[in-house]
Amino acid sequence: MLLVRGREYLAQYPNFTLVGREHDLERISSILIRKSSNSLLLTxxxxxxxxxLTLGLQAIKSSPDTPFDLIVKKLFWLNCDALFSSGDSAKINNEFQSILKKLKQTPESVLIITDTANFLEGAHNTGNAHFINALNNADKSSNFQVILEVRDDKLSSVLKASTKMPExxxxxxxxxxxxxDLKAIVSVVAKDLSEHHKIQITEDAIDEAIHLTSKYRDSLGLGxxxxxxxxxxxxxxxxxxxxLTHKQHPKIVELMDKIAKSTNEVEQQDLQQQLEQWQKDWQELKSxxxxxxxxxxxxxxxxxxxxxxxTQLQEEEDNSNNSQPTTIKTFAQFTAGGFDSPAVAKLKEKIRQIDTEIAQNNxxxxKLVMLANKDLRLNRQEVITEFSKVSGIPANKLDENEVENLINLEANLLSRIFGQDSIVKHVANSVKVAKVDELEESGPAMSYLFLGPSGVGKTEMAKALAKYVYGDEKSLVRFDMSEYMEKHAVAKLIGAPPGYEGFEAGGILTNxxxxxxxxxxxxxxxxxxHPDVFNIFLQILSDGRLTDNVGRTVDFSDIMIIMTSNIGQPYYLDPNLTDEEARGLATNELNNTYRSELLNRFNGRENILHFKRLPMEVIEQIICREINKLNQAYQHRGFTIEISDSSISAFCHDHYDLIRGARGLPGYIKTNIRPFIVNHILQNPNDKGIFSAVYNQQTHSFDMTFCKI
Incomplete structure (x- = not known):
């Protein structure tokens, strides 16, 4: 069947319930009952x-609250597989024209194509690339409508297929x-999953699944x-x-754990008896x-x-029929007319008996499986364990309490950001407010503008926030604005207009x-x-929304925006200016460079933060941190790295550059100290001992030695 009526299509989903999409259904319904542009491109x-959603349209037609204008709509689903299955171009074209004719003759009809990209590909591959234009022409000239469903990554190819799409x-x-809304949808589907697996799902398991898959979006294999x-x-x-539970019932594991932890002999004996009974019953049930x-x-x-x-008997009987003279009517010939021979009938009766026994056994x-599963419940911890397998993130990290993470945010940031204590405190407090405060405000979740010299912790702050606020440094997305200096930079961010090169690719930022x-x-x-890009920034910071080149709106309400600027660099690098003087001059330049409405969007300028120059003692702390990282990396191999405070101080005084800040110093450790360690390990894999690094001020490098233990 090429066209499937709405009732028949919905009948394929007997337990269908649409929840959490009431607003979407209302919007779609209002579009369908409009006079113009009343066909839909759902993406x-x-x-x-x-x-x-389209299934939901059919489902709500039976509701007494549904507008009459929608109830009279007759929904038809196109069976694309059946349409293109023959591969015969002429036949496919004739069938499609018949479909269009039927739709034209059916008042208030709506054609739904569930995979428009696949439909276009099938039409193209069978020599019927004109189908989309034929469909659009029929839609425009008659009273039927069309709903095209398309995944957003295929949207550009669909829009390119016909210039009449926007009209x-x-x-x-x-x-x-x-x-x-999300929880309502997942909870409904969870009932079907529970019925399939015959295991109950607790509410905290549903909550944890939603939480983890929303927080860690880069995990693979989850849709x-x-x-x-x-x-x-x-x-x-x-x-x-x-x-897991069919190998060892959770109750048995629980009893074994209690026995191991118990220090009371009487209690242990009682638990042991319970354990033995459970093991016996469980083995019998499994048997x-x-x-x-x-x-x-x-x-x-x-x-x-x-x-x-x-099958063999019937073939033999057929052969026997063919060998008999046509004038003689044998029983086999009568059975060839639709009756079974006694032998075949006997075998079929045996099959019917077996089918009955199979059904009873099933x-x-x-019942036995239900009995085995009656005490099984999928809890939060099982969800965490499974997500750990999928994502590779340790389960203990996934189980961290977010409230505790927020409480410890300042301390965690201070462990990575040195010499900027006041900024760390400000950022930590503002993040806590944004996370806990439920006030509805437009704009992104948080927004900051970082100023200051290079190598003082601006980028490190962004990485640290990604880790401690969003759980993973991979949640940081960086845009180098030096790549957006040309006038067409806006098109790169939100997508080129229709008709221009790159339209189908969309915008880098919006995508x-x-x-x-x-x-x-x-x-x-x-x-x-480019100055035009700042209009985009202003829209993001003001509304928290951005519309791409095809009219799709993206939402920044769950995104932290961090911008950095080199404004005021000469002042920050001037050793004759104090931090406060440099900050004042940089602020004046900032005000003269950017529009007030942009700067005011950073929490009324409260989140415009000036990073200070790092004093030498902070630079030395950073090097000590890098050495500690090395020790942690090689500790399991039995190695320790020792560098005296005087060597660290001499190294920092020799190599610290105010222009680059602390940025180049960790790299020196990587390219000069680590190769010596690695080469020694490769040549002496069984060694354990201490690597000593002494800074040589004449060669401006470390002299490395190894002491075997």
Whole structure:
């Protein structure tokens, strides 16, 4: 069937329930009942549930609250696989024209194509590339409408297929659900998962799946967008948990753990008795389940054998019929007319008996499995364990308390950012306010402008915030604004206009935010960007939203914006100026360079932060930190690196450059000290001992020695 009616299509999903998408359905419905541009181009990332919305349209038609103008719409789904299956270009064209004719003759009809990119590819491959124009012409000249579903990464190819798209279609971008809507959707699907796996899912497991898949978006193998990511994680966690528990029931593990921890002999004896009884009952239950498995296999094998015998008998009877004279009517000839011979009938009766026994055995098997699973519940910890396997992030890190992380944020930042204590305190407090305060404000989650000389911790601050606030330094996305100096830079960020080269690629910034809507976006050296780019910055900082070249809006409300600027560099580097004097002069230059409305967007300029020059004692602290990192890296091999305070001080005085700041010093450690250590390990893999580094002021390098222990 090339066209599937809405009721029939919905019947394929007997348990379908659409929740958390009421606003989207309302918007889509209002578009469908408009007079013009009332066809829809539904787009969204993979896994967001675009197809569920069109199913929801059919489902709400039975609701008494649905507008009459929508109830009268007749929804039809196009079966693209059936349409293109023949590969015959002429036949496919005739069938498609018949579809269009039927839609024209059916008042208030709506054609839904679930994978528009696949439809266009199929049309092109069969020599029917004109289908999209034929569809659009029919849509424009008649009273039927079209809903095209397309993944956002395929949207540009669909828009290029016809110039009439903007005129006929309203683009509707399906966003990832969040908050209560996301939980409602995942909870509904979790019921189906629970029924499939026959394991209950606790609410905290659902919450944790949503939390982890929202926070760590770069993890592989979990689908593209919410809610699919959380659903995939729950499904995987259930499968892993079921395998694990069928080997050893959690109650047995719990009793064994209690016995190991107990110090009371009487209690231990009681627990041991419980454990032995549980182990006995569990083994008996597993044995019964295995018997049903074995019976199922044996019965199915016998059934296949009987079916083969029937086929062989029927072939022999057919051959016998062909060898008989046509004037003689044998029983075999009568059976060829539709009756079974006694031998075949007997075998078929055996198969019916086996089918009955298989069904009874299957019922018994299901009861035993339900009994085995009755105490099993997927909890938060199992979800964390599974996500750890998927992401490679240690489970203990995933289990960290976010409240504790916020409480410890200042201390964690201070462990990485030296010499900028007041800035660390300000940033930590503002992050806590943004995370805990529930005031609804436009704009990104947080926004900062960092000023100051090079190598004083601006980029390191961004990396540290990515790790301690968003859980991973990979959540930091950096844009080097020196790459956006030309006038067409805006097009690079949000996408080129229709008809221009690169239109189909979209914008680098908008694409990135769509793919990663949570994290830190660092815009480095903003003074190098073209002036037109600052209009984009102003829109982001003011509204927290940005519209790309095809009309899709991206949301910055869960993103921390950090911008850096080299404004005032001569003042910061002037040794004759104090930090306060340099800050004042840099602020004056900042005010003369950028518009007030832009600067005011950084929390009323409170988040314009001036990083100070680093004194020599702080530079020495940074080198000590690098040496500690080396010791941690080689400790498991039995090596220690020792450098005296005097050597560190002499090294810093020789190599510290005010222009580069502390940036070059850790690199020196990597290129001069570490090679000596690595070469020694390669040549003497069984050695253990102490590497000593003594700074030689004549050669301006470290003299390395090794003392074996």
């Amino acid at each position: 969204g990332p993979a896994g967001v549930g675009v197809s569920m 006929l279609y309203t683009l509707y971008d399906v966003k990832e659900p969040v908050g209560d 593209g967008a919410q809610p699919q990511r959380a659903i995939s994680l729950l499904d995987r966690a259930l499968a892993s948990y079921r395998q 019964e389940i295995n018997k049903t498995y074995q019976y199922q296999r044996d019965a199915e094998t016998l059934r296949f054998q009987l079916q083969d015998e029937i 019922n018994q098997h299901q 990135s935010v769509r793919a990663k809507p949570v994290g830190i976006y660092l815009f480095d050296e903003i003074e190098k960007a």
